[in-house]
Amino acid sequence: MTRMTGEAWPQWRREVEEADTSPMGRPPETRRQALIKLMWIGVWLAYLGSPVGDLVDGGHPAAVVVPAALGLAAFVGAYLVLALFRTSDPEPPAPWVHATLVGLAALSLTLSLTLGKDWLVLYVYVSVACGAALPGRHSRWAVPLSAGLLVATALVVDRSASLYPELLLPALLGGFAMIGVQQLVRTMRELRAARDTVAQLAATEERLRLARDLHDLLGHSLSLITLKSELAGRMLPDRPHDAARQVFDIESVSRQALVDVREAVSGYRRPTLATEVVSARSALAAAGVSARLHVPERVDGLTPAAEGALAWALREAATNVVRHSGAATCVVALETGGGNATLTVSDDGRGPDHSRPAGNGLTGLGERLVLAGGTLRTSRAGDGGFTLTAVVPLDPAPVGANRPPGGE
Numbered sequence: 001m002t003r004m005t006g007e008a009w010p011q012w013r014r015e016v017e018e019a020d021t022s023p024m025g026r027p028p029e030t031r032r033q034a035l036i037k038l039m040w041i042g043v044w045l046a047y048l049g050s051p052v053g054d055l056v057d058g059g060h061p062a063a064v065v066v067p068a069a070l071g072l073a074a075f076v077g078a079y080l081v082l083a084l085f086r087t088s089d090p091e092p093p094a095p096w097v098h099a100t101l102v103g104l105a106a107l108s109l110t111l112s113l114t115l116g117k118d119w120l121v122l123y124v125y126v127s128v129a130c131g132a133a134l135p136g137r138h139s140r141w142a143v144p145l146s147a148g149l150l151v152a153t154a155l156v157v158d159r160s161a162s163l164y165p166e167l168l169l170p171a172l173l174g175g176f177a178m179i180g181v182q183q184l185v186r187t188m189r190e191l192r193a194a195r196d197t198v199a200q201l202a203a204t205e206e207r208l209r210l211a212r213d214l215h216d217l218l219g220h221s222l223s224l225i226t227l228k229s230e231l232a233g234r235m236l237p238d239r240p241h242d243a244a245r246q247v248f249d250i251e252s253v254s255r256q257a258l259v260d261v262r263e264a265v266s267g268y269r270r271p272t273l274a275t276e277v278v279s280a281r282s283a284l285a286a287a288g289v290s291a292r293l294h295v296p297e298r299v300d301g302l303t304p305a306a307e308g309a310l311a312w313a314l315r316e317a318a319t320n321v322v323r324h325s326g327a328a329t330c331v332v333a334l335e336t337g338g339g340n341a342t343l344t345v346s347d348d349g350r351g352p353d354h355s356r357p358a359g360n361g362l363t364g365l366g367e368r369l370v371l372a373g374g375t376l377r378t379s380r381a382g383d384g385g386f387t388l389t390a391v392v393p394l395d396p397a398p399v400g401a402n403r404p405p406g407g408e
Contacts, residue, residue, distance in 0.1 A: 034084065041083050045076065047121060051111070054118040068115055075107045079125055082133050097133050104129055105146065109153060117158040120167055123150035127171040131178030143175030212364035214261065216312055219361060220319045221257035224283050225250050227322060231286065271311035273334070280318035284330055287322045293332040301394035302341055309372035310334070310343045313390035316365045317345035320386070325349025327385055340391050348385040352378060
């Protein structure tokens with residue numbers, strides 16, 4: 001997953017919102033969106049030329065033309081209201097939506113029965129409005145119902161049946177096409193919501209990564225700095241040369257901690273076992289803890305991710321021994337077997353305190369090992385101290401091993 005910092009997330013969100021300018025499936029929020037919708041709707045209103053032509057050239061008396069024109073205007077107005085202010089949400093539509101659809105069907109029936117077959121085209125708009133304004137479970141029967149009403153009316157006003165076959169197919173296709181468009185709009189919204197969720201999870205993961213890295217880096221380095229500062233303070237009156245050596249070590253640790261923090265924030269740092277073994281030996285010696293480290297220089301099949309997880313485990317364990325254990329001896333061993341590499345850090349100190357919850361360091365370490373496919377266990381050592389065991393899987397085909405022909 002692509003990592004995204006908390007600072008980059010608002011910028012990414014703004015870009016998504018600016019790109020999301022389509023007003024389809026929802027009421028227009030700006031004048032520009034309203035004009036775009038009216039332009040698209042206006043193109044399809046051109047098919048009302050048949051009833052308009054009948055009003056102008058049909059030879060109807062004024063007593064008929066005026067009410068028919070008002071009825072057609074009411075039909076167009078109601079259709080525009082549905083087209084502009086409907087939504088594609090799956091929730092039941094508002095009561096006014098059902099009332100408007102019933103009104104459109106009633107106007108189509110009345111005008112067609114009164115003025116003739118030229119007005120049957122209104123049913124096509126009723127079918128499209130049903131597909132656009134109703135949720136799928138309702139529109140699936142509303143569209144065929146409006147088409148059936150078209151056929152029934154045509155049988156009354158057009159005995160020759162010359163027109164309604166040409167309108168039946170557009171009515172069905174238009175209605176079901178709008179059902180498909182509504183489903184597409186809902187799917188796009190769900191995908192956009194899923195994309196937002198993925199971006200939020202990426203930002204959260206990045207924050208957790210930084211929190212783990214900074215805790216592990218600064219916890220170890222600051223513990224070592226504190227320990228060496230105390231030693232330097234005790235040595236200063238009688239052993240100034242030794243105190244100066246401790247101050248030099250403090251400066252070196254501080255500089256390395258600064259480099260580590262910069263690399264961790266940049267996302268490039270991955271510690272190695274060799275580096276952490278040297279650091280752990282120095283920290284334990286400075287704390288007066290006798291250290292026995294049995295870590296081979298090379299472990300076949302140990303991937304960089306797994307090695308990094310074990311290195312973090314060694315750093316966290318050594319830091320806890322220095323800060324909390326009060327131990328005199330610490331044993332570190334790295335063994336392989338059963339397709340796994342197992343790092344064990346054991347001391348003879350005070351042992352685990354089960355009355356207190358696990359700290360952030362162990363929690364973060366457990367998360368690191370899970371990401372590497374491994375596990376973390378803590379227990380009481382045989383001599384009463386504390387044991388930390390980190391297990392990671394080994395790569396069965398390590399880099400550089402012979403592979404069968406044709407393998408990548």
